[in-house]
Amino acid sequence: VNVLVDAAIPDSVTRANAAGVRVARWTEGEVDDEELVNEAKRMGFDAVVVIGRAMLGDGRLARAARESSIALIATVTTDPLEAATYLAARLVSIRNRVQPGEVWLLRSDQLEQLDTV
Amino acid sequence: VDTGVTTDFSLLETVVWALSRVDTESSDAASSAFALVLDRLDRTRAIEDYDRIPDAVGHLPFDRLGDDRTVIAANLALAHDMYEVVAPLAHLVRAGHVQTILLASGLATHPGVPPVLKDLVIEHAEALGGPLRDLALSRLDPLHEPSTPAAIVDRGARWFDRSNAFPTVAPVVVVDPSAGPARDRWRLIGELHSAGVIVKRLPHEVWQEPTPGWLPRSALTVTAETTSRRGRWLATGGSLTRSMRRRVAEAAFAHIDASPFNLPPQPIGVERLESVATYEIFTAGAIPNSEVQFFADISHSTLSKAAKAFGELAPRPGLSLNYWAFSQLVALRAARYLARIAADQHKRVAIAELASEMLRLTQEHQEVPFGVTSDGSVVADRDGVLVNLKTGQQAMGDVVSLVDRIYEPIILSERTVPGLLRPTKLTRVHPGIAAGLPTIVGTRIPARAIGAALRDARNSKMADPYEAVLDAYPDLEDVDYVRDAENLDRRILATS
Numbered sequence: 001v002n003v004l005v006d007a008a009i010p011d012s013v014t015r016a017n018a019a020g021v022r023v024a025r026w027t028e029g030e031v032d033d034e035e036l037v038n039e040a041k042r043m044g045f046d047a048v049v050v051i052g053r054a055m056l057g058d059g060r061l062a063r064a065a066r067e068s069s070i071a072l073i074a075t076v077t078t079d080p081l082e083a084a085t086y087l088a089a090r091l092v093s094i095r096n097r098v099q100p101g102e103v104w105l106l107r108s109d110q111l112e113q114l115d116t117v
Numbered sequence: 118v119d120t121g122v123t124t125d126f127s128l129l130e131t132v133v134w135a136l137s138r139v140d141t142e143s144s145d146a147a148s149s150a151f152a153l154v155l156d157r158l159d160r161t162r163a164i165e166d167y168d169r170i171p172d173a174v175g176h177l178p179f180d181r182l183g184d185d186r187t188v189i190a191a192n193l194a195l196a197h198d199m200y201e202v203v204a205p206l207a208h209l210v211r212a213g214h215v216q217t218i219l220l221a222s223g224l225a226t227h228p229g230v231p232p233v234l235k236d237l238v239i240e241h242a243e244a245l246g247g248p249l250r251d252l253a254l255s256r257l258d259p260l261h262e263p264s265t266p267a268a269i270v271d272r273g274a275r276w277f278d279r280s281n282a283f284p285t286v287a288p289v290v291v292v293d294p295s296a297g298p299a300r301d302r303w304r305l306i307g308e309l310h311s312a313g314v315i316v317k318r319l320p321h322e323v324w325q326e327p328t329p330g331w332l333p334r335s336a337l338t339v340t341a342e343t344t345s346r347r348g349r350w351l352a353t354g355g356s357l358t359r360s361m362r363r364r365v366a367e368a369a370f371a372h373i374d375a376s377p378f379n380l381p382p383q384p385i386g387v388e389r390l391e392s393v394a395t396y397e398i399f400t401a402g403a404i405p406n407s408e409v410q411f412f413a414d415i416s417h418s419t420l421s422k423a424a425k426a427f428g429e430l431a432p433r434p435g436l437s438l439n440y441w442a443f444s445q446l447v448a449l450r451a452a453r454y455l456a457r458i459a460a461d462q463h464k465r466v467a468i469a470e471l472a473s474e475m476l477r478l479t480q481e482h483q484e485v486p487f488g489v490t491s492d493g494s495v496v497a498d499r500d501g502v503l504v505n506l507k508t509g510q511q512a513m514g515d516v517v518s519l520v521d522r523i524y525e526p527i528i529l530s531e532r533t534v535p536g537l538l539r540p541t542k543l544t545r546v547h548p549g550i551a552a553g554l555p556t557i558v559g560t561r562i563p564a565r566a567i568g569a570a571l572r573d574a575r576n577s578k579m580a581d582p583y584e585a586v587l588d589a590y591p592d593l594e595d596v597d598y599v600r601d602a603e604n605l606d607r608r609i610l611a612t613s
Contacts, residue, residue: 032549057403
């Protein structure tokens with residue numbers, strides 16, 4: 001599973017290890033939210049991780065993810081260090097549970113799928 | 118035929134010169150002459166020529182009904198997007214000139230042409246009746262089912278994926294005409310033309326459809342979808358650079374044989390906000406209370422009142438009220454500003470109510486200047502008439518202030534509120550980036566993430582917190598970015 005994390009999350013997250021999971025961080029500069037998803041799809045990623053549930057607020061990102069058949073995961077925390085920590089701890093769950101086009105919330109202790117955004 | 122074309126004579130000027138000398142008694146010779154001129158224009162067209170079009174077209178001689186020059190000029194417009202011919206063409210359509218009605222029906226679906234021409238064609242096509250009516254309507258609407266062989270062939274030549282007759286050699290770019298200054302659209306189209314692209318306009322009927330069924334899979338659409346049901350933005354702001362326009366053309370060529378192609382495949386609207394010379398529509402974004410309070414300089418209780426006053430345009434249904442669209446933030450900021458000016462006139466204005474009115478203005482597709490009159494009434498400029506927003510009546514007082522720089526730094530209650538688009542030297546706000554949070558320029562990193570990372574570094578007793586943040590975000594070039602983001606983060610925290 002190839003996971004792209006948004007630029008808001010520290011680079012240390014790319015050193016997180018889990019069998020069958022590769023994590024990369026967006027460093028390609030200033031693109032809008034939909035472009036991020038489209039680019040991730042084009043680059044072969046299976047999931048995009050963004051920071052804060054506000055990123056799901058206007059529905060554009062979730063819609064783009066569904067249309068691109070790429071999974072979208074938003075961390076509940078807006079603290080970048082916490083987000084990196086929680087993500088590193090849930091990589092196996094992401095590999096096993098997350099499917100293309102789905103939208104998930106990453107909490108401190110669990111991964112929760114959202115039916116509607 | 119001698120058209121008088123010389124190398125040091127602008128092609129456009131040549132066209133105008135030749136049009137003015139057409140002998141309407143010898144239309145065959147005239148047609149041959151213009152075929153040569155148009156062929157030359159086709160082969161050598163350059164963006165510099167397009168720049169001259171507005172002035173040149175103003176001299177085109179539309180003086181006689183049924184004149185061959187009308188047909189030639191309209192064809193010229195069709196071939197080269199000279200939309201300035203719309204006004205004289207509309208005049209001839211109104212006069213019921215059959216050939217002009219048919220020509221105008223083809224032109225009316227081009228990008229940049231005011232919808233009024235289409236309405237006129239529809240009105241007068243009805244009077245034509247029979248096959249001519251069918252032909253005109255087929256040209257106007259890709260969904261119209263033609264009943265005559267001529268109309269079927271014509272529609273196939275004009276609308277993609279209809280009768281499979283549309284040329285497949287040149288790439289197709291569809292331009293959404295719902296917003297954006299006509300001249301900017303026209304410049305974009307000119308560049309696309311010069312790159313060899315076929316440009317089509319998205320008809321009004323299908324604005325609401327994200328992917329109209331009649332679009333070919335490989336068509337590139339220049340548009341940026343918003344959450345508003347009112348349509349989409351044309352992604353051509355005044356700041357759209359020449360290289361970005363080229364990028365559209367390159368993308369079109371790159372996908373000429375592509376299979377499924379999602380809209381918008383190549384969003385180019387990121388730079389749009391940099392040129393807010395006009396009042397724009399921004400319904401994207403999910404901005405938290407803290408940022409809204411900071412940029413609009415209003416209290417939490419006023420925010421709660423505004424959420425109720427916004428009614429149907431209230432913050433996102435199904436989500437916490439903590440998230441606001443960019444247009445709502447703009448409305449609140451404008452309302453706060455006007456309320457301060459009204460207070461100077463010894464008149465109290467309820468910010469939440471006023472913001473609700475402002476919000477409705479942000480839903481419109483054009484610039485709507487608004488301000489406060491000397492008696493404290495809040496007014497909007499509607500076609501040159503100042504209308505009282507509360508009563509809907511024409512305002513009588515003198516306007517003491519019209520807001521035209523709502524995005525710039527402004528003084529509100531006791532402090533200068535930073536600019537909305539560039540709150541600090543190294544941060545920016547765009548509703549489409551990080552849901553509208555202020556981010557560091559050139560990146561997708563929210564300023565507040567940097568603030569939080571710095572606090573984490575300090576809490577962890579890092580020797581140099583700034584270096585630690587630079588290590589965590591290697592795409593930041595130097596510590597100036599960190600300090601600038603930290604400064605903004607502190608100010609937002611202090612406000613909320």
